[in-house]
Amino acid sequence: MSETAAPLAAPLFDRVAIVGVGLIGSSLARALTHYGVARQVVCADRSPEHCAKAMELGIVERATTDLAEALEGADLVVLATPVGAFAEVGEQLGPLLRPGMIVTDVGSVKQAVLRDVGPHIPDGVHLIPGHPVAGTEHSGPEAGFATLFQGRWCIVTPPPGANEGAVDKVVTMWRRIGSTVELMDANHHDRVLAITSHLPHLIAYTIVGTASDLEDDTKSEVIKFSAGGFRDFTRIAASDPVMWRDVFLNNREAVLEILQRFTEDLTALQRAIRWGEGEQLQDHFTKTRAIRRGIIDAKQA
Amino acid sequence: MSETAAPLAAPLFDRVAIVGVGLIGSSLARALTHYGVARQVVCADRSPEHCAKAMELGIVERATTDLAEALEGADLVVLATPVGAFAEVGEQLGPLLRPGMIVTDVGSVKQAVLRDVGPHIPDGVHLIPGHPVAGTEHSGPEAGFATLFQGRWCIVTPPPGANEGAVDKVVTMWRRIGSTVELMDANHHDRVLAITSHLPHLIAYTIVGTASDLEDDTKSEVIKFSAGGFRDFTRIAASDPVMWRDVFLNNREAVLEILQRFTEDLTALQRAIRWGEGEQLQDHFTKTRAIRRGIIDAKQA
Numbered sequence: 001m002s003e004t005a006a007p008l009a010a011p012l013f014d015r016v017a018i019v020g021v022g023l024i025g026s027s028l029a030r031a032l033t034h035y036g037v038a039r040q041v042v043c044a045d046r047s048p049e050h051c052a053k054a055m056e057l058g059i060v061e062r063a064t065t066d067l068a069e070a071l072e073g074a075d076l077v078v079l080a081t082p083v084g085a086f087a088e089v090g091e092q093l094g095p096l097l098r099p100g101m102i103v104t105d106v107g108s109v110k111q112a113v114l115r116d117v118g119p120h121i122p123d124g125v126h127l128i129p130g131h132p133v134a135g136t137e138h139s140g141p142e143a144g145f146a147t148l149f150q151g152r153w154c155i156v157t158p159p160p161g162a163n164e165g166a167v168d169k170v171v172t173m174w175r176r177i178g179s180t181v182e183l184m185d186a187n188h189h190d191r192v193l194a195i196t197s198h199l200p201h202l203i204a205y206t207i208v209g210t211a212s213d214l215e216d217d218t219k220s221e222v223i224k225f226s227a228g229g230f231r232d233f234t235r236i237a238a239s240d241p242v243m244w245r246d247v248f249l250n251n252r253e254a255v256l257e258i259l260q261r262f263t264e265d266l267t268a269l270q271r272a273i274r275w276g277e278g279e280q281l282q283d284h285f286t287k288t289r290a291i292r293r294g295i296i297d298a299k300q301a
Numbered sequence: 302m303s304e305t306a307a308p309l310a311a312p313l314f315d316r317v318a319i320v321g322v323g324l325i326g327s328s329l330a331r332a333l334t335h336y337g338v339a340r341q342v343v344c345a346d347r348s349p350e351h352c353a354k355a356m357e358l359g360i361v362e363r364a365t366t367d368l369a370e371a372l373e374g375a376d377l378v379v380l381a382t383p384v385g386a387f388a389e390v391g392e393q394l395g396p397l398l399r400p401g402m403i404v405t406d407v408g409s410v411k412q413a414v415l416r417d418v419g420p421h422i423p424d425g426v427h428l429i430p431g432h433p434v435a436g437t438e439h440s441g442p443e444a445g446f447a448t449l450f451q452g453r454w455c456i457v458t459p460p461p462g463a464n465e466g467a468v469d470k471v472v473t474m475w476r477r478i479g480s481t482v483e484l485m486d487a488n489h490h491d492r493v494l495a496i497t498s499h500l501p502h503l504i505a506y507t508i509v510g511t512a513s514d515l516e517d518d519t520k521s522e523v524i525k526f527s528a529g530g531f532r533d534f535t536r537i538a539a540s541d542p543v544m545w546r547d548v549f550l551n552n553r554e555a556v557l558e559i560l561q562r563f564t565e566d567l568t569a570l571q572r573a574i575r576w577g578e579g580e581q582l583q584d585h586f587t588k589t590r591a592i593r594r595g596i597i598d599a600k601q602a
């Protein structure tokens with residue numbers, strides 16, 4: 001039914017229930033309404049403040065702290081809480097789901113969704129996890145906007161044997177709000193994102209933490225002269241702390257594996273600096289330019 | 302001799318000789334002419350291709366591979382080669398310098414300038430090192446532009462007892478091409494820049510290198526999904542390999558010291574991930590937000 005911009009396309013869902021109305025949840029609520037993908041969007045959030053803010057912003061039909069109330073009449077449920085809450089939310093969700101409903105999510109790790117939510121999904125309900133590769137360093141319902149997913153990737157990771165009609169609806173939803181969709185195995189997703197997103201965030205958090213432990217006078221100069229490279233790291237390291245805690249705890253193996261490789265490589269460069277091995281440094285720094293060229297060629301720069 | 306910024310100010314220098322006409326040298330040549338800071342700009346570069354390109358671009362009066370020729374009649378000499386060439390250039394430069402001349406540079410490390418160039422400076426010649434905190438990931442004479450230094454910091458590090466008139470001229474030069482100047486001790490400069498610039502570059506080079514060692518299929522997906530954080534690192538890691546080799550070799554102690562702190566901090570986070578210590582991760586990730594706020598408050602974001 002998808003027609004990308006699709007002014008004339010009928011809504012894909014009657015009622016979408018978004019669980020968790022932070023940056024991503026509130027952006028999705030806005031986008032589903034803005035692009036006419038859902039007739040109605042409601043949300044559940046355990047924070048009454050978030051619910052009040054969502055109503056005040058006028059981005060949902062109804063906002064409630066009561067999961068059962070939010071799920072009434074929903075044909076799509078989107079989990080948009082931090083990934084660490086998925087097991088608990090999944091358990092509460094289970095008895096409220098009815099055959100034919102689709103459950104998806106927007107988490108940055110995908111195996112954990114199958115592990116934590118999968119067991120609570122009754123027969124006839126379709127779990128189709130997804131990950132919009134989009135975001136900003138801001139958090140909360142007021143930080144969202146309808147065009148956040150425009151021109152960004154969304155990776156959908158249907159489990160083996162997933163219902164094709166359900167997969168198609170989730171894929172179409174993302175396409176209609178502007179994303180380019182890629183289907184991927186959950187395990188592979190977690191390994192790719194460990195290097196493209198999780199490790200960069202961990203490193204940015206680390207270096208900014210290292211700087212914030214410096215003596216006060218040096219610290220104020222670090223802020224002053226941050227344009228030399230450091231600034232880019234601070235933007236990344238301003239991302240939501242709870243979300244990122246959960247990412248690392250829930251993609252532990254892939255993150256530790258790539259972190260191990262990173263540390264070995266850093267140690268080799270450290271050694272080259274200590275012993276003045278200029279040629280090795282220059283070779284390494286030349287090699288990395290090729291990856292940048294690849295990104296520019298892929299129009300991702 | 303365009304007059305945008307300072308229409309009425311007289312040129313500060315009669316002839317400026319820029320040694321090394323890459324990104325920074327060629328930008329400075331353009332800026333000195335564009336803002337009327339020098340009556341004439343000439344350059345020396347050991348690469349005949351760079352010299353030809355500089356003439357073709359029309360950014361210098363004369364371009365030569367002969368240092369003596371470039372220095373004729375110059376009242377300011379700017380070293381803009383990679384820092385690793387400073388000892389050799391300084392040695393060639395020494396006999397060509399005449400009393401009253403000012404020698405400055407644009408290197409990213411500052412103690413090394415005093416160490417490598419200082420001994421070759423005759424009595425009556427003023428060595429006033431400087432560091433424009435500006436650049437792009439592109440290299441070469443064609444990558445430069447006159448406004449590169451606009452709104453950026455320039456750190457000037459006069460040695461103890463430096464001639465005040467000479468310091469003033471170098472400071473005024475940077476101000477007239479748009480920079481905000483900070484005076485600093487060379488040792489302190491090297492420690493501050495180790496964290497704001499050198500470590501971020503080393504880490505970016507490392508992680509991009511780690512990615513480029515992955516199997517080919519994963520690597521192409523890393524490029525595809527680079528928007529999740531990795532992309533920012535690739536831009537940094539595309540910077541000039543020779544320049545950065547020299548920075549690390551010439552700011553070894555400060556870089557190794559901050560790298561040691563970074564590694565300790567990263568190891569602590571790694572351990573927290575391995576053992577599932579969510580609270581420690583969240584605390585760390587919350588702390589780093591404060592630094593970002595400081596940068597935003599300082600209008601450096």
